[in-house]
Amino acid sequence: MMLEDSSVLPDVFGSSFEHALRSAIVRHDPMPLVPLLAAATKHLGIIATAATPFYPPFLAARLMSTLDHLTHGRVGINLVTASPHAAAQNYGYDQHFEHDERYAMADEWIDAVRALWDTWDADALVLDEATGVFADHTKVRYADFAGKYYRTRGPLNTVASPQGHPVVCQAGGSPAGRDLGARNADTLIASAAGVDAMREYVDDMHRRMVGFGREETDAKILFLVEPVLADTDDEAEAKQARQLAATRENIDAQLANLSYTSGFDFAQFDLDEPLPADLKGTSNGHQSVIEAFLAKADGKTLREALPAQRDTTGSVRLVGSPETVADQMEEAIAASGADGFLIGLPVTRKNLTEVCDGLAPVLRRRGLVRDGYEHETFRENLLAF
Secondary structure, three states: OEEOOOOOOOOOHHHOOHHHHHOOOOOOOOOOHHHHHHHOOOOOOEEEEEEOOOOOHHHHHHHHHHHHHHOOOOEEEEEEOOOOHHHHHHOOOOOOOOHHHHHHHHHHHHHHHHHHHOOEOOOOEEEEOOOOEEEOHHHEOOOOEEOOOOEEOOOOOOOOOOOOOOEEEEOOOOHHHHHHHHHHOOEEEEOOOOHHHHHHHHHHHHHHHHHOOOOHHHOEEEEEEOOEEOOOHHHHHHHHHHHHHHHHHOHHHHHHHHHHHHOOOHHHOOOOOEOOHHHOOOOOOOHHHHHHHHHHHOOOEHHHHHHHHHOOOEOOOOEEOHHHHHHHHHHHHHHHOOOEEEEOOOOOHHHHHHHHHHHHHHHHHOOOOOOOOOOOOHHHHHHHO
16 A cells, blocks of 8 residues: 655645645645554555655654564655645745756665665664673664765664565656666556556666666566446446546646646636647656646647546556456556556545455456465565565
8 A cells, every 4th residue: 555645735726725625635644654554454565655855864764664663564665756846845945956856866865765774784683681782783883874965874773674675666757757766666656548658668667777787577567547347347437437527527626636746827727728838848846747748738728638637547448347357457467567556546435345355356366466475574575476
């Protein structure tokens, strides 16, 4: 389970947070939720999001080491660089760092965090009651990390955690984001429009991983999907049609989402006019997402372009009965070379039932998802299947 996060109450759309509050776009800190989820589960890997510009490396390394202990080795961290200027201003900056620079910062950030995780050897803990020795001081060292953006002395004052290095997740789509993930991630989350684009992403990430001295199998690549499930294919198609109609009617929600993603206030644009050409290449936000939308919007009015923003069910269309959706998933993985999917549905009891009690058993019978867990830790189980 990956818990997303943001450090801002969105106010770009209409220069107000009215829409955000009307729509309940609020986020409590995900970190305290991690041990609560772990206490209620046995094998679930739990990834919490941290914005690297706003977490000092020592704070992040110590926090994740502690959570790794509390979850018995089932925690991960999702690296984001954040995008809104308002988020940066919440942490004392005048505005956010430039897009590619914040990815360079994140690259150095994870090096600093790992240097801190490595300040304790796995066998440094002695716990010898007879001699009164808690830990072997010769197996604990300073980090003495000094980079362009970050400096940290170390060592951590927490003992080595079950995984040593909690799982690292990353979801950048721009060239800088892809490099960050290829160099550092244990699992990569991506959104791509169709199987061909999925295949391009997988091939590109594998090339980048090899370029950083890694194996192609060192990170699992998962694509975001939003399956539409029902008892029959016809019922699922009708369900999706209702969802898309409701989405198209809620134009403000679409414009607010684009505003948050890009940093441009889409309330200022005429719905029945084309978007200004000079928007391209100027966003300091989620560049891969907004540039893809602007490419689709080329030559169209904003009203005409909006349906393309949501007339999908994630990276690949998954609509039908559990058997049909299982077919679609199997075909997409075989054609793209991806490792799996991240299901991005609202967490409701109906969605959980349709996925866990409807779709998952079909996938399990086909051998497409595991039927048990071989290992104790998140990383071992992640890489085992």
